[in-house]
Amino acid sequence: MNDVIIGQYIPENSRIHRLDPRTKILLTFVWILTIILTNKLLNFGLIILFLLLIIQLAKIPGKSVWNSVRPILPIILFTSFFNLIYTKGSVIGSFYFLEVTQEGIRISVFLTLRILLIVTGCSLLTFTTSLTAITDGLESLLSPLKKWGVKVNDISMMITIAIRFIPVLSEEINKIKEAQMARGASFESKKFLGKIRGILPILVPLIYSAFRRAYELTTAIECRCYNHEIERTKMNRLGYQKGDIGAFGIFIFLFVGIVVSRFI
Amino acid sequence: MALLRTENVDYVYGAGTPFVQTALAQISFSLEKNEFAGMVGATGSGKSTLIKLLNGLLRPKNGRVFFQEQDIWKKGYDLQALRFSVGLSFQYPEHQIFSDTVREDIAYGLKNQGISEDLWDEKIREAIEIVGLDESYLSKSPFRLSGGEIRRVALAGTMVVKPQVLVLDEPTAGLDPIGRKMVYHALKRFQKESESTILVVSHSMDDVAEYADSLIVMDHGKIVDKGTPAQIFANTANLEKTGLAVPEVTRLLKKIKTAGFSVQDTIYTMEDAKNELLKLLKGEVKDE
Numbered sequence: 019m020n021d022v023i024i025g026q027y028i029p030e031n032s033r034i035h036r037l038d039p040r041t042k043i044l045l046t047f048v049w050i051l052t053i054i055l056t057n058k059l060l061n062f063g064l065i066i067l068f069l070l071l072i073i074q075l076a077k078i079p080g081k082s083v084w085n086s087v088r089p090i091l092p093i094i095l096f097t098s099f100f101n102l103i104y105t106k107g108s109v110i111g112s113f114y115f116l117e118v119t120q121e122g123i124r125i126s127v128f129l130t131l132r133i134l135l136i137v138t139g140c141s142l143l144t145f146t147t148s149l150t151a152i153t154d155g156l157e158s159l160l161s162p163l164k165k166w167g168v169k170v171n172d173i174s175m176m177i178t179i180a181i182r183f184i185p186v187l188s189e190e191i192n193k194i195k196e197a198q199m200a201r202g203a204s205f206e207s208k209k210f211l212g213k214i215r216g217i218l219p220i221l222v223p224l225i226y227s228a229f230r231r232a233y234e235l236t237t238a239i240e241c242r243c244y245n246h247e248i249e250r251t252k253m254n255r256l257g258y259q260k261g262d263i264g265a266f267g268i269f270i271f272l273f274v275g276i277v278v279s280r281f282i
Numbered sequence: 283m284a285l286l287r288t289e290n291v292d293y294v295y296g297a298g299t300p301f302v303q304t305a306l307a308q309i310s311f312s313l314e315k316n317e318f319a320g321m322v323g324a325t326g327s328g329k330s331t332l333i334k335l336l337n338g339l340l341r342p343k344n345g346r347v348f349f350q351e352q353d354i355w356k357k358g359y360d361l362q363a364l365r366f367s368v369g370l371s372f373q374y375p376e377h378q379i380f381s382d383t384v385r386e387d388i389a390y391g392l393k394n395q396g397i398s399e400d401l402w403d404e405k406i407r408e409a410i411e412i413v414g415l416d417e418s419y420l421s422k423s424p425f426r427l428s429g430g431e432i433r434r435v436a437l438a439g440t441m442v443v444k445p446q447v448l449v450l451d452e453p454t455a456g457l458d459p460i461g462r463k464m465v466y467h468a469l470k471r472f473q474k475e476s477e478s479t480i481l482v483v484s485h486s487m488d489d490v491a492e493y494a495d496s497l498i499v500m501d502h503g504k505i506v507d508k509g510t511p512a513q514i515f516a517n518t519a520n521l522e523k524t525g526l527a528v529p530e531v532t533r534l535l536k537k538i539k540t541a542g543f544s545v546q547d548t549i550y551t552m553e554d555a556k557n558e559l560l561k562l563l564k565g566e567v568k569d570e
Contacts, residue, residue, distance in 0.1 A: 028300055079300060081298060081299070082299065082300065085299075193372065193377075193378075194377070194378050196334065196339050196372070197370075197372050197375065197378040198378065198390075199339060199365065200337060200339065200365055200369070200370035200371075200372070200440075201365070201390055201391045201394060201439065201440065201443075202362060202365050202366055202391055202394030202395055202443070203390075203394050204362055204394070218380060219378075219380045219390070221380075222380035223377055223378050223379065223380050226377075226380075226425075227377055
């Protein structure tokens with residue numbers, strides 16, 4: 019919990035940062051689709067180059083990008099290992115009862131690349147877009163749903179609050195943990211029951227404080243006369259620029275290229 | 283021989299990320315046995331970070347921390363045992379309470395220390411008594427107590443293991459004057475009865491001036507001044523540079539002196555100020 023870096027906005031003034039949040043949200047979906055549809059090693063190479071270019075343009079330090087993928091590495095290694103040994107096909111090597119097949123290698127390499135690229139792409143969205151911008155973008159993208167009675171304003175407010183409180187609660191966990199450690203608690207018990215018992219001194223104060231914060235927040239929101247039935251206006255209104263059109267163009271070109279190359 | 287001391291300690295937050303921030307630079311200070319020390323500094327001066335280094339919750343980037351002249355980061359040093367010797371109470375300690383009853387919460391430290399249950403009752407009774415509450419509280423739920431009471435329960439939870447050094451971060455934050463007085467009385471009593479060392483971190487000058495034997499002034503991650511309260515408060519200008527002020531009573535006496543009356547202006551406790559003012563008043567009466 020100490021170095022949660024996923025989702026941390028890195029303020030910068032780059033071309034990518036200046037894009038409209040709606041563009042970046044939509045393009046993140048295009049990006050995911052593109053990667054799922056990619057099925058040639060050469061194309062993966064091109065996509066990686068493209069991603070590196072975006073990272074460079076966004077002026078995001080490589081270390082931050084690495085930190086955002088590091089937590090999921092064990093999962094990737096785990097799944098690709100099983101893909102490697104359980105896929106049937108032409109055997110190219112064996113080790114005791116484990117058989118490595120050509121298809122297995124192919125699947126696990128592609129899987130690894132896909133997960134890595136998708137995660138990096140998504141963290142680029144949060145690295146370059148502030149939380150408020152993301153919620154504004156989401157609200158604007160979801161607004162057609164209002165016709166069917168969906169309370170888009172409320173949803174976006176809830177998302178904002180939920181995301182906003184992740185770092186607050188994680189800081190709170192740290193504080194409580196330190197306080198209990200100062201009273202001699204040790205959170206390194208190996209026994210399962212010991213682990214569960216060790217969590218209670220953290221969990222109870224955490225839930226208690228979450229409720230306390232929720233009540234405080236409600237009062238604060240009411241004091242500012244928040245009313246969900248009122249249509250809100252924005253201080254910074256969203257607007258597409260030339261850069262957005264360019265970005266859409268590039269991503270759609272990439273997407274079409276990948277789809278077409280599947281049939282060649 | 284100092285009981286607890288730091289040697290050129292540096293600490294940095296967020297090392298290796300774009301959010302690096304130096305919290306402490308070149309901190310050296312020591313605490314003697316049975317000393318009542320105060321640490322003052324404006325918000326963000328690094329006080330709260332520094333105290334976490336004292337019981338090994340944080341590891342300094344550079345420099346060393348010694349307890350009883352033992353380097354606490356030497357290989358094989360028992361940090362968990364250290365935490366029973368250097369008790370640490372954070373800001374709003376009541377936010378860390380989790381038990382159904384006051385007794386259970388105070389016992390948490392004893393349980394962690396592995397003390398046999400037969401001895402608990404006596405120790406718990408002693409601790410609750412020091413903080414000025416009676417035994418009837420032991421069976422109550424901590425969540426139903428008043429702010430001042432629950433704070434003292436939390437304090438008892440730290441005192442119950444009889445730490446040799448007790449470090450407290452803003453122990454009176456958010457309390458009313460009576461609650462504040464109760465907390466400091468408990469601390470003074472604890473210091474006397476178990477011959478412990480106490481370090482209180484605060485930005486309330488009035489509180490620390492009243493109780494501390496020595497003061498450490500921090501500003502922007504550095505120690506800018508050390509000495510007895512009298513020495514520190516004599517230099518008002520220096521103190522105000524760090525965003526702090528001398529205690530209210532000292533300010534009052536300084537003003538009286540500038541107005542042309544002969545009073546001592548190195549006074550910083552309510553009691554001394556009262557005596558000084560009475561002396562002045564009686565003197566005035568004599569002159570007539």
